[in-house]
Amino acid sequence: QWISKPVEELWDSLQKGKSQSLLKKHLTEATYKKLKDKKTTLGGTLAQCISSGALHEGSKVGIYACDPAAYSDPDWKELFNLIIQDYHTGNAAGTVKHPQPSFGTDAEIDSLGDLDPTGQFVVSTRVRVARSHAGMPFPPAAKKEDFEKMEKLGCEGLSTLTGELAGTYYPLRGMDKATQNKMIEDHFLFRADDSVLGDAGGYSCWDTGRGIFHNKDKTFLTWLNEEDHFRFISMQKGGNLGQIYKRLVSAIKHMETKMKFAKMDGLGYLTFCPTNLGTTLRASVHVRVPMLSKDPKVLKDICAKYNLQPRGVHGEHSDSKGGIYDISNRQRLGLTEFQAVTAMKNGVLEIIKEEAKLTWMPKPMPELWERISKSDSQSLMKKFLTPEVYAKLKDKKTSLNGTLAHCINSGCLHLGSKVGIYACDPDAYTTFEDVFNPVIKAYHKVDSINHPVPTFGTEAEMKALENIDPENKMVLSTRIRVARSHKKYPFPPACTSEDFENMEADSVAALSTLTGELAGNYYPLRTMDAKTMEQMIQDHFLFRNDDDVLGDAGGYKYWDIGRGIFHNKDKTFLTWVNEEDHLRLISMQKGGDLGTVYRRLVKAINELEKKLTFAKRDGYGYLTFCPSNLGTTLRASVHMAIPHVSKQPNFKEFCEKYSIQPRGIHGEHSESEGGVFDLSNKRRLGLTEYAAVREMLDGVLAIKKWEEEL
Numbered sequence: 001q002w003i004s005k006p007v008e009e010l011w012d013s014l015q016k017g018k019s020q021s022l023l024k025k026h027l028t029e030a031t032y033k034k035l036k037d038k039k040t041t042l043g044g045t046l047a048q049c050i051s052s053g054a055l056h057e058g059s060k061v062g063i064y065a066c067d068p069a070a071y072s073d074p075d076w077k078e079l080f081n082l083i084i085q086d087y088h089t090g091n092a093a094g095t096v097k098h099p100q101p102s103f104g105t106d107a108e109i110d111s112l113g114d115l116d117p118t119g120q121f122v123v124s125t126r127v128r129v130a131r132s133h134a135g136m137p138f139p140p141a142a143k144k145e146d147f148e149k150m151e152k153l154g155c156e157g158l159s160t161l162t163g164e165l166a167g168t169y170y171p172l173r174g175m176d177k178a179t180q181n182k183m184i185e186d187h188f189l190f191r192a193d194d195s196v197l198g199d200a201g202g203y204s205c206w207d208t209g210r211g212i213f214h215n216k217d218k219t220f221l222t223w224l225n226e227e228d229h230f231r232f233i234s235m236q237k238g239g240n241l242g243q244i245y246k247r248l249v250s251a252i253k254h255m256e257t258k259m260k261f262a263k264m265d266g267l268g269y270l271t272f273c274p275t276n277l278g279t280t281l282r283a284s285v286h287v288r289v290p291m292l293s294k295d296p297k298v299l300k301d302i303c304a305k306y307n308l309q310p311r312g313v314h315g316e317h318s319d320s321k322g323g324i325y326d327i328s329n330r331q332r333l334g335l336t337e338f339q340a341v342t343a344m345k346n347g348v349l350e351i352i353k354e355e356a357k358l359t360w361m362p363k364p365m366p367e368l369w370e371r372i373s374k375s376d377s378q379s380l381m382k383k384f385l386t387p388e389v390y391a392k393l394k395d396k397k398t399s400l401n402g403t404l405a406h407c408i409n410s411g412c413l414h415l416g417s418k419v420g421i422y423a424c425d426p427d428a429y430t431t432f433e434d435v436f437n438p439v440i441k442a443y444h445k446v447d448s449i450n451h452p453v454p455t456f457g458t459e460a461e462m463k464a465l466e467n468i469d470p471e472n473k474m475v476l477s478t479r480i481r482v483a484r485s486h487k488k489y490p491f492p493p494a495c496t497s498e499d500f501e502n503m504e505a506d507s508v509a510a511l512s513t514l515t516g517e518l519a520g521n522y523y524p525l526r527t528m529d530a531k532t533m534e535q536m537i538q539d540h541f542l543f544r545n546d547d548d549v550l551g552d553a554g555g556y557k558y559w560d561i562g563r564g565i566f567h568n569k570d571k572t573f574l575t576w577v578n579e580e581d582h583l584r585l586i587s588m589q590k591g592g593d594l595g596t597v598y599r600r601l602v603k604a605i606n607e608l609e610k611k612l613t614f615a616k617r618d619g620y621g622y623l624t625f626c627p628s629n630l631g632t633t634l635r636a637s638v639h640m641a642i643p644h645v646s647k648q649p650n651f652k653e654f655c656e657k658y659s660i661q662p663r664g665i666h667g668e669h670s671e672s673e674g675g676v677f678d679l680s681n682k683r684r685l686g687l688t689e690y691a692a693v694r695e696m697l698d699g700v701l702a703i704k705k706w707e708e709e710l
């Protein structure tokens with residue numbers, strides 16, 4: 001049994017403290033003197049009402065009702081009315097009268113619909129109302145027998161629910177800690193750790209009479225004797241507000257026929273905390289808005305406009321995590337239940353609209369198809385996505401909800417693309433294989449997709465890789481990279497912001513175990529200053545987000561969340577985290593010592609393979625976002641000065657003959673400068689890693705010889 005401090009002591013600390021609460025504002029000395037030694041008709045005291053507010057200087061309201069009588073007893077109701085009006089209208093002289101309950105017609109309820117059919121933004125939706133037994137005290141004034149009696153009455157009523165609402169009651173007492181914690185983590189169960197509520201007597205006689213009732217799917221739940229006697233809750237994943245609200249309304253209507261709830265004209269349903277009076281309804285979504293949350297002001301403005309309240313994801317007084325906020329209606333008194341839910345709906349729709357502008361989504365499939373089918377694009381995607389194949393694939397989805405639109409968005413917007421298709425997640429290679437397989441075969445020039453197992457070459461073979469330019473005349477630098485994808489995450493277009501954050505954490509944990517020459521530090525993009533960033537880009541160490549082809553493929557979704565670079569002291573071993581691929585492992589240095597660069601990379605690959613599980617598939621090798629990188633995922637390149645060769649009309653043809661791909665020196669889709677080209681192996685699938693490096697070596701030596709001749 002909880003017992004408040006003496007009322008004099010509470011009054012004293014309220015006077016001396018810096019509280020700005022409504023309690024302090026409206027509890028005058030005269031009122032205090034009038035009430036301090038009185039009891040309500042249900043036996044509650046002033047000390048019980050003001051305890052929490054006097055002990056927590058930060059409280060905004062500061063008063064709780066000790067029992068329903070506090071709202072109606074002649075001596076008490078004045079104080080409560082001032083605070084209720086001030087809280088709900090911003091004016092203590094306000095005269096808001098709560099209307100009769102009104103949940104909306106069936107048609108209105110259905111019209112609430114789904115707030116987020118894409119599933120990208122709304123994680124889950126929940127609507128709750130509070131109810132109190134008529135004539136029973138609230139927790140601070142309740143005795144052990146009261147809690148037991150309320151639990152019994154509650155369970156009797158709940159046991160008459162049928163159909164979807166039927167469920168089982170689980171008392172808190174006897175529930176093992178693991179089950180409790182799991183239910184709390186999953187947002188189903190309450191906990192007793194809010195000291196504001198605790199000091200209001202909310203946890204008196206804990207855990208007597210406390211428990212949770214829920215149906216099989218945990219879509220309808222009832223909390224018994226948490227803050228209020230009852231909290232009826234309807235919730236589920238996703239944004240189907242119509243369905244969730246409808247379920248709650250049918251539960252409320254049924255329970256009303258089984259018991260009498262405390263209710264008052266003008267105040268609606270009575271609750272322990274005066275902020276919940278009226279509808280007692282809180283409709284909330286957990287909405288994923290990582291981009292908006294970078295600048296909380298925008299989100300705050302929308303919330304103010306629609307009178308919504310943002311909370312953290314673990315309930316009131318908790319923090320937001322991973323850019324997910326709990327957004328709910330703030331107003332509960334002076335409007336109908338249906339109006340309260342509608343306010344939340346409208347505000348959340350606007351929040352989603354604003355977030356959508358800042359994140360990436362593919363254009364609608366029909367629009368993309370219209371563009372590509374009417375174009376003269378020469379891409380491999382266009383070639384193999386025939387009308388028949390399109391018809392077969394257009395409505396399919398991968399196991400991670402990826403669509404064909406996610407994969408071909410970039411190729412349809414950039415008609416000059418050579419490949420034109422990206423995999424939105426590893427499963428896309430299977431779901432959309434009718435288009436991917438022919439593209440892969442054509443790009444990598446193989447008859448069948450039959451990639452060998454990874455083979456990096458023996459010590460002796462590695463030693464045989466020569467220095468391309470021992471005289472240091474033509475080769476400026478040499479670089480080899482491989483891509484790796486975490487098995488358990490999708491590729492960028494299908495990633496949530498938490499995916500990027502979790503991948504970053506997993507990657508950095510593994511990278512930080514590297515030792516010796518490979519040991520280094522991780523630098524997140526978010527905290528890197530602009531000057532350092534620009535210098536690293538100039539020096540060819542760091543990536544940037546300025547390639548529209550990649551951007552329109554969703555490669556920069558939620559930029560720069562989860563992005564960064566790891567490198568050793570000399571920047572000879574580097575790892576890009578969440579650029580195009582989850583990981584790009586890079587070994588590079590000045591000059592043409594290919595053997596040293598390759599050995600360093602192989603060592604890093606072998607070390608990381610021990611720590612992480614990468615996406616891989618028989619025949620396809622390592623899986624990557626872009627199908628051109630499948631297989632070895634290896635690109636070995638030199639920056640080489642070839643001012644004469646590059647002007648020859650048959651330069652491209654010569655490169656093609658050796659399967660060499662020439663690029664500009666600032667990466668793919670960039671221009672060359674001063675006759676210096678990036679020359680690398682084009683083929684990555686159907687040959688071993690060692691063979692790919694050799695192929696580059698042979699081709700580059702041939703080009704070098706040609707340059708020397710001219």
Ligand code: ADP
Nearest residue numbers: 124125126128187282284285286313314315316
């Ligand atoms: P209330 O007091 O209004 O019931 P709290 O803020 O105390 O709400 O939160 C109670 C629990 O409900 C917390 O675990 C919270 O994470 C969970 N919750 C609230 N809204 C949602 C939602 N839309 N989806 C999932 N869980 C939610």
Ligand code: ADP
Nearest residue numbers: 477478479481540635637638639665666667668
């Ligand atoms: P990839 O995507 O295959 O890693 P990009 O063509 O996008 O390669 O280039 C990425 C970065 O690596 C660019 O800054 C590019 O200049 C740099 N780079 C590529 N090859 C070399 C090389 N041999 N020497 C120095 N920098 C290189």
Ligand code: MG
Nearest residue numbers: 543580667668
């Ligand atoms: Mg690139």
